[in-house]
Amino acid sequence: MSARKTGKRLLTGAVAALLLLGATSYASPWWRLQQLREAVSERDATRVAGFVDFPALRENVKVQVMARMGAGAQGQDSGGLLGNFGRALAGVVIDPLVDALVSPAGVTAMLEAGDVRVRHKPGDGMPPPSSSGKKVRYTLSYRSWDRVAIERESGDAGAFILHRHGLWTWKLGGIELPHA
Numbered sequence: 001m002s003a004r005k006t007g008k009r010l011l012t013g014a015v016a017a018l019l020l021l022g023a024t025s026y027a028s029p030w031w032r033l034q035q036l037r038e039a040v041s042e043r044d045a046t047r048v049a050g051f052v053d054f055p056a057l058r059e060n061v062k063v064q065v066m067a068r069m070g071a072g073a074q075g076q077d078s079g080g081l082l083g084n085f086g087r088a089l090a091g092v093v094i095d096p097l098v099d100a101l102v103s104p105a106g107v108t109a110m111l112e113a114g115d116v117r118v119r120h121k122p123g124d125g126m127p128p129p130s131s132s133g134k135k136v137r138y139t140l141s142y143r144s145w146d147r148v149a150i151e152r153e154s155g156d157a158g159a160f161i162l163h164r165h166g167l168w169t170w171k172l173g174g175i176e177l178p179h180a
Helices: 003-041 045-049 054-072 080-101 104-113
Strands: 138-144 147-152 159-165 169-176
Touching: 003 045, 003 104, 003 138, 003 159, 003 169, 045 104, 054 080, 054 169, 147 169
Parallel strands: none
Antiparallel strands: 138 147, 147 159, 159 169
């Protein structure tokens, strides 16, 4: 075998390996979505928790809720001592609520309903199964190289944001609240 043929084979093999690497990396969020759906359908909050970056998700939710509260208070006196006190008080109230919602059971309930607004009583364990009995259909779209959005196919229920961790691994690390 000549050196030229060996070089061509090596080049072809390298290109094929790169294409395979790129294709599997691109398809990896769909695989994560499938794993999430299986864990949710089995109502396995522990398994769902393995797919969630809880510190990032809690921070993301707190920032959005605080921003929504600030947007609702526009036109009111938001400066000065009273405004600062109001923001501090809101933080004290919001933190435990978000911590309760962003739990394995809470995230499982949101994913099961396909809606980021689902709530349940903290401490009750798993919320009751969805009353419709229908499996939620999701769409997935890339927002950037390291972020994808998972949205319910119909309706404006917000979006679940997966963040890339490495080349093939994705974790739920944010949500987009639906438009008010």
